[in-house]
Amino acid sequence: MLHAGWAHTDARLDAEFRYWPELLSADAAHGTSLFARMLPLMAFGPGYWARTDATAHEELVGALSGMIAPGTARQTAADRTVDLRPLLGRITAPTLVPAGAHDRIIAPEQQQALPTGIPKARYAEIDAGHGAPAEDPAGFAARIAAFLDEQPTTPAESAGDR
Incomplete structure (x- = not known):
């Protein structure tokens, strides 16, 4: 995540x-x-x-x-030196990118670039700011739980993802 x-x-x-x-x-x-x-x-x-x-x-x-x-x-x-763009494609794990729609520190457009570069990533916008876990703890946790519930639970289930 x-x-x-x-x-x-x-x-x-x-x-x-x-x-x-x-x-x-x-x-x-x-x-x-x-x-x-x-x-x-x-x-x-x-x-x-x-x-x-x-x-x-x-x-x-x-x-x-x-x-x-x-x-x-x-x-x-x-x-100030961050540039992860060349590395994003190397992330192979399913990845959730929950982003605050009203984040004024890291704009949603910046956060949207993460799942664009990560093969198994999903973007989930939250009606909150940078502090989404504090602003909407239940909604934030629900998005994480839903994402985790969708993931394979056994090695056999995840074999298709390799």
Whole structure:
């Protein structure tokens, strides 16, 4: 399963990933929570915003502030170099690509490139953002369960897939 993944870092993703370390540096230097405040704006879709209020949102921002790992800036630098397109065809396992229709971090078009390059992949769009597992946990789990239910359970059943 590849949720909220992307095949290659294009110009828009690169611009975003250049911005994140600046926010992290400002937070470290000034004791702010700019990065944590930006995340829900980019990660959550309309479902989150319809169900939340200012108090709950501030609690989330506080929780996110405490969860940002020290290596986030290094990971973001690595994210800028992603280009999996030449490798996607080597994935032989059945693959589910659940993508958030309202993901503002990794656009659905970027996520759709994954199943295009993976022979046994299926794309499943979810009415959520980047944080689909948190926004719609039941719907997200149902898509995964349905995909797994469709997979062969014995070696004899999967022999036809080789």
